[in-house]
């Protein structure tokens with residue numbers, strides 16, 4: 001899968017693609033990425049990319065011309081182009097699956113109050129929000145979208161890791177422990193040391209149910225009604 005990101009701040013993007021599991025995915029050829037600096041397409045000697053909003057109001061707006069030129073330079077018109085914005089539709093597991101069907105995605109990292117609406121009208125196929133809060137950096141939101149997509153590609157992480165994760169079946173994850181067996185006087189749940197795989201499996205499932213009930217009553221209720229429509233657990 002190929003990711004093309006347009007940004008005024010390439011450093012955090014480059015750092016992310018050069019780190020850890022993503023770095024390995026790039027090295028293995030499972031992920032390709034391009035990072036384009038919108039400022040390279042600015043028209044004036046000051047390389048201006050923002051301006052005051054028509055109609056007045058707070059903040060600045062990312063100008064249309066440099067962003068459109070940057071989009072043209074990557075062939076965005078023929079590619080699925082995403083603008084991450086708190087004004088978009090919600091990123092869900094279902095949307096992640098749809099996006100994963102594209103061989104290449106273009107992501108516009110906004111800054112300031114937003115980007116000129118005409119660029120959205122002309123180039124953007126999908127406006128996506130990663131949650132009900134406002135980030136100052138479109139880079140973070142774009143990388144969240146990249147991250148949730150690439151980890152599902154074959155060969156990035158093991159199938160078991162994916163299967164055991166939170167949300168896979170509507171429950172949150174069970175707690176994890178590793179050595180040492182005692183840390184600051186705190187031990188490890190006895191069952192995990194027992195070698196009894198069936199009991200371990202049952203304990204983990206119960207932990208997931210308890211954790212979900214406490215942390216996410218909304219998910220817990222949904223899980224309950226799916227697993228026991230008549231109200232029994």
Ligand code: 6GU
Nearest residue numbers: 084085130131133135141
């Ligand atoms: Cl996609 N961008 C920004 N800047 N803030 C957000 C967001 C996106 N989703 C939620 N908040």
